[in-house]
Amino acid sequence: MKHALLILLLAAAAAASAADTNPVVELRTGMGTVAIELYAERAPKSVANFLRYAKDGFYNGTIFHRVIDGFMIQGGGFEPGMKQKPARAPIANEAANGLKNERGTIAMARTADPDSATSQFFINLVDNRALDRPSPDGHGYAVFGRVKRGFEVVQRIAQVPKTRVGPFADVPVQPVVIEAVTIVSE
Secondary structure, X not given: OHHHHHHHHHHHHHHHHHHHHOOEEEEEEOOEEEEEEEXXXXXXXXXXXXXXXXXXXXXXXXXXXXXEOOOEEEEOOEEOOOEEOOOOOOEOOOHHHOOOOOOOEEEEOOOOOOOOEXXXXXXXXXXXXXXXXXXXXXXXXXXXXEEEXXXXXXXXXXXXXXXXXXXXXXXXXXXOEEEEEEEEEO
């Protein structure tokens, strides 16, 4: 019994230590702030990509442009008026990292090309296991972090009225602006 307790305590300490070393960012929106822990060990390319965009100030002034209650909220690529920002070259898909598209996780958005993720990301509102590898397209969507605080903000964003803007559906009527993405710890 004492041996099992010691093993549990050591495992908990190791997990806490790993969590303390993960980068944390704050995503400040017009509807509140969301703190996100990034899993650099499991998704190094996705985390490095996201942090580079954050350091460059790229996300400041972008919007959550695709909001589907009961599914996810997506942002990081458009400014108000659905003006797309030019992004850097795409990164390789890291969906095979073992992380799942569970409620509260953040993942890289992409096109039908599995290696097309650039700046856009989404936060899962529910468990979206159909997006895990292997997904119906065989590739999945790379999870690279989890909301630590502020999930209620994510849920409020999901509830805003939506409309269609040109070819884009599920666009908030009033833009939900990402005012800043700040790196709290790296």
